[in-house]
Amino acid sequence: MSLDALFQPLHLGALTLPNRVIMAPLTRARATPGNVPTALMAEYYAQRADCGLIISEATAVDPLGMGWYRVPGLWTSEMVEGWAHVTSAVHAAGGRIFAQLWHMGRLVLPDYIGGAQPLGPTPLPGEGQTFAPPSLDYDGGFLPMKPYVVPREMTHADISQAVEAYGGGAANALRAGFDGVEIHAANGYLIDQFLQSNANHRTDAYGGDLPGRTRLLREIMAAVTAVAGPDRVGIRISPTSARKGMGDENPDALADAVASLAQEFGLAYIHLIEPIASGFMERPENPVISRIRAIFRGVVIQNGSFDGPSADACIAAGQADAVSFGRPYIANPDLVTRMRGALPLAAADMDYAYVGDARGYNDYPTWRAAPSQ
Template sequence: MPSIFDPITLGALKLPNRILMAPLTRARATRTHVPTPVMAEYYAQRATAGLIISEATGISQEGLGWPYAPGIWSDEQTEAWKPVVKAVHEAGGRIVCQLWHMGYLVHSDFLGGEPPVAPSVATAPDEAHTYDGKKPYSQARALREDEIPRLIADYERAARNAVAAGFDGVQIHAANGYLLDEFIRDGSNKRSDRYGGSVENRVRLVTKVAQAVAGVVGADRTGIRFSPNGPIQGVDDSNPHEVFGLAAEMMERVGLAFIEMREPGPDGTFGKATVAPVAPVIKERFGGPVILNCDYDGERAKQAVASGEADAIAFGRPYIANPDLVDRIAKGLPFAKDDMKTWYSQGPEGYVDYPALTQKAA
């Protein structure tokens, strides 16, 4: 069986190792969601990852409700991503852009007071992050069927912009209770049209989005993220093995390069598994590389790849304080601790000032 340090091919992407950087929202863009120069330094520091999956990046203002998160729907945003991608490439890395629509998790403050969209009328639990602090979520309206083509066009535009910015590919965000996940799961999708009800109908939208994005970027440079095995942000499903198994099969038919999935255990840090692992079903029905993410340390990651449980492992929070994570795992060294207070702050502190091992030694 392979080692986590062995190369792997994801479609057209040839990776030098199987340690990926998972998408991490860090809130270092501008209020108008334009990437900033410090983001180039941040990502370049982490370029030894086999692949960097960018932080979640909005496909439209309708779909972006996180303060200081980046978008990729405008020319200005696209131009500002170019030096970020160039810095990663110059450091020897590869980076794909994660395409994000937050669905009912967008607060109306981001939409000029208009309601967010979702598969069905619903209000997310807890509170939203806004520029004026935390607020209760706004009630979402049901996306009309005649709006679906416009939504798909938003994904296509974002995908074209990602290509223009120089990204090596894209990942479609269909996890964590955001719009595509809301359509997939029967706990949030109460529709009675072609996009609701049966499992075939509930995976229709994500399949159409995957086809559209792959048509722009190339299926061999397109991946997708799922989070199938427990409730998250108010979104759940009564039979995740069935619906996500079909979703994986449809992604295989589209020809996507990889599936990366967040699958916590029963004691997951952010969300706990409530059903048996869904990854084996997805691996069987997808057939291509499946990358797992959630609460892995170096040893568990090595074991997961060596046993064939996963083809690669994506690390999220460990990459915050460990820009040289690959080196630390290779040497069996402990991970540095991150400071939660600076996860979403706007300055360089807690962002580009975590030293690599070589810097510490110096």
């Protein structure tokens, strides 16, 4: 199978991508404990530079929105400098990279923010638990887990600060040499918490009906596009996902509203997590991809449990313009080559997905370099 559609070039905003294979954002927790990107990360991203576009791992724009050990940030000059090494390495390898801008909202544990209560639209906790920061005698193994806590309802001043942090994050991303930014509005983090009806019970201008629940996103889009220009801005959404206790009373209407906003601002792309098969999340009963396509004229990237042939079929059918791959990129730095040649994919060691250093991160061999193949 030649996968002709997947390997066609694509105009995405200000960029021309050589193929339609997108590296999905993957949190791998290899920054320093102070959230500064490392040389290891530069090597890891450069190894994957032959895809059409790399979307970086989620990158915190505000210390109050950072709740994960050793994830990178984008709010200090040291972080910008660390990222500049990453973007230089990717560009030197011929690639393109966007920064995924992140605020975790209610999914931040107090342990990460000096014991303070995390911020959210409404005093309702996320469902489940997450990694707590390690104790001083940490030996590098698995991190302790703690349940999410009830967040403090954000005031208008808190909301303005978060919007400013997104604008500042976008400015720092450009300073660091990123080709653009992706607004992370998926997976139950801050923006998604405002968007989805079961997490947002506000009665002010930031809650209630769809214009209310999308207001934070509108303000963030305005701040980010003012800095980067709409042709260097994308958005990631998961309106049908129930992960971390999320849920919306009408995902179709939510998808329409977000697609209309993205169209209004002229964003470069919408990146939709909506699996074709079970895995990272279940396939929704009523997929929204075709609704988004009907409203949004920019590039649509679909994500979720794809392989080469299914991605090619999706693009050939006009369902999406490009497909992103997450888990396959963990163990296959040369995913493009492997899919092009219909070569087998290596399996990831998920024990090292979120912890560790070089092992299970940038030590996966390419096909030709792999032993006994």
